[in-house]
Amino acid sequence: MLGWLPLALLLFDALAGRLSANPIQEVEQRLGRTALYFLLASLAVTPLTTLTGWRALPPRRRALGLYAFLYAGLHFATFVALDYGFDLPEILRLTGEKPFILVGFSAGFLLVPLAITSFDHFVRKMGKRWKRLHRFVYIIAPLVIVHYGWAKKGDLFALRGDILQPLLWGMLVLLLLVLRLPAVRKWVSHLRQKITSVKSV
Amino acid sequence: MERKLKHVAVPSSEITPKSLYLSRRDWLKAMGIVSAAALLAACLPQRGQTPLETEAGGGSGPAPSDELGDPANTFDEITHYNNYYEFSTDKQAVNPLSANFRAAPWAVEVGGLVHKPKTYSLEDLLRFEQVERVYRLRCVEAWSMVIPWTGFELNRLLAEVEPMTGARYVKFTALYDPEQFPGQRSPFYPWPYTEGLRLDEAMHRLTLIATGLYGEVLPNPNGAPLRLVVPWKYGFKSIKAIVRIELTEEQPATLWNTIAPHEYGFYSNVNPQVDHPRWSQRTERRIGELGRRETLMFNGYGEEVASLYAGMDLRVNY
Numbered sequence A: 001m002l003g004w005l006p007l008a009l010l011l012f013d014a015l016a017g018r019l020s021a022n023p024i025q026e027v028e029q030r031l032g033r034t035a036l037y038f039l040l041a042s043l044a045v046t047p048l049t050t051l052t053g054w055r056a057l058p059p060r061r062r063a064l065g066l067y068a069f070l071y072a073g074l075h076f077a078t079f080v081a082l083d084y085g086f087d088l089p090e091i092l093r094l095t096g097e098k099p100f101i102l103v104g105f106s107a108g109f110l111l112v113p114l115a116i117t118s119f120d121h122f123v124r125k126m127g128k129r130w131k132r133l134h135r136f137v138y139i140i141a142p143l144v145i146v147h148y149g150w151a152k153k154g155d156l157f158a159l160r161g162d163i164l165q166p167l168l169w170g171m172l173v174l175l176l177l178v179l180r181l182p183a184v185r186k187w188v189s190h191l192r193q194k195i196t197s198v199k200s201v
Numbered sequence B: 001m002e003r004k005l006k007h008v009a010v011p012s013s014e015i016t017p018k019s020l021y022l023s024r025r026d027w028l029k030a031m032g033i034v035s036a037a038a039l040l041a042a043c044l045p046q047r048g049q050t051p052l053e054t055e056a057g058g059g060s061g062p063a064p065s066d067e068l069g070d071p072a073n074t075f076d077e078i079t080h081y082n083n084y085y086e087f088s089t090d091k092q093a094v095n096p097l098s099a100n101f102r103a104a105p106w107a108v109e110v111g112g113l114v115h116k117p118k119t120y121s122l123e124d125l126l127r128f129e130q131v132e133r134v135y136r137l138r139c140v141e142a143w144s145m146v147i148p149w150t151g152f153e154l155n156r157l158l159a160e161v162e163p164m165t166g167a168r169y170v171k172f173t174a175l176y177d178p179e180q181f182p183g184q185r186s187p188f189y190p191w192p193y194t195e196g197l198r199l200d201e202a203m204h205r206l207t208l209i210a211t212g213l214y215g216e217v218l219p220n221p222n223g224a225p226l227r228l229v230v231p232w233k234y235g236f237k238s239i240k241a242i243v244r245i246e247l248t249e250e251q252p253a254t255l256w257n258t259i260a261p262h263e264y265g266f267y268s269n270v271n272p273q274v275d276h277p278r279w280s281q282r283t284e285r286r287i288g289e290l291g292r293r294e295t296l297m298f299n300g301y302g303e304e305v306a307s308l309y310a311g312m313d314l315r316v317n318y
């Protein structure tokens, strides 16, 4: 339910004329950022559960991932329809020419099988393979960060220009991935158990 | 001689009052045809003029439009969609953040390889003949606007300080003041903003130091109290809030060229044939329109400026 809120806000701002003098770009960028936030939220579920032992989050993980897909799809549709008016030759040319679009495209493309297999049916049928497939998100998230960083004026890798936000989100992705390493994970849950057992004494 | 005048040397007849501009735009908005440029072009008399003749004259003047017949963007659009990283990288945040900027008093130090270096106050500079120019501004991010500036031709100022024979470039430096410019606290930029032109580019009649917009004092989000306007180059060349102008022998370092040399060349002429790794330079979106337009070579000013680059490979000197 909460996942529709950013879309509602976008529509509200559109009606109120608050999407800047260049509304198409504003919509495109906002949808891209929203997709990123949901993707990161879905990635945060496992580490947060390890950290807190809180069991309420995991059942919501699939919905978070699907919202990420929804907003990425809308972001892509804005690019194709509003920004470039379905000019397919130009869009193909751009995808070949601009590394940041190619990277975004790859990330979006990799999201598709994850979204399709998110139905219970596939989860049951695919078993272990489902888990393996959905680990693709560990590749998708860094791709999106590179896409974000390259979409901004400056040079992400030389740490120059308008790169603060992609840099911060990128560090969060790194943290979320590191927390998944078996050794780190064990250490964290160990720590948590120690703390809770001290508390309960 | 304009320079003898005490205050703003703008004959009042030369500048169309903003109220007139606005009433026209409001009417257009009401008719819902703001982006119907083709329709407008048909009913505007300025078509076929040169960029130097776009000065709107007389009280009953029509809405400003460029020499291609496209109408100027609204005052609101021009002052609420600004790339001014000293304030913020968020174009909409620049206007509120710049509300308390101290644009007066102001001084510009003009020096380097000149015979008569001098520090000019804003009042000194307003004594140069003020003209109105309706120019296209093409941002490297592939959007564009049409903007009615007022200001003076930079060549007037340069002639007065008398460049030495060795002077080949002009270097511009913007204000450095992290107290007023929160963006300058970011470590990711080589502040202050600097820009540069070749001397012949700086002397060109189209090169303007803007001191006003829509006949009003230059608003803070647009670079108050004075900024460069070089209409055939990408917008970032047109440095804002200038405090120093220096003539040099060597090509000066510029902010964006320092940050990403392969993306932002020293020349940065608008050129649909030289691609940018991020934005397509073949097309652009005119603010207020939905579709994209083809980007014009030298932003449509080729007739005036192409000769500056005769014999140069613009793919190498991008």
Ligand code: HEM
Pocket: A025, A028, A029, A030, A031, A032, A033, A034, A035, A036, A039, A068, A072, A075, A076, A079, A101, A104, A105, A106, A107, A108, A109, A111, A144, A147, A148, A151
């Ligand atoms: C599917 C193919 C994709 C294409 C063609 C694409 C295209 C673009 C374009 C053209 C921009 C620049 C917009 C502008 O500044 O005008 C952009 C920015 C962005 N995209 Fe994508 N994108 C794709 C996939 C994705 C995905 C999957 C995500 C996230 C899950 C994403 C997140 C972003 C973000 C965060 C930005 C930066 C927004 C900002 O500037 O604040 N994109 N994308």
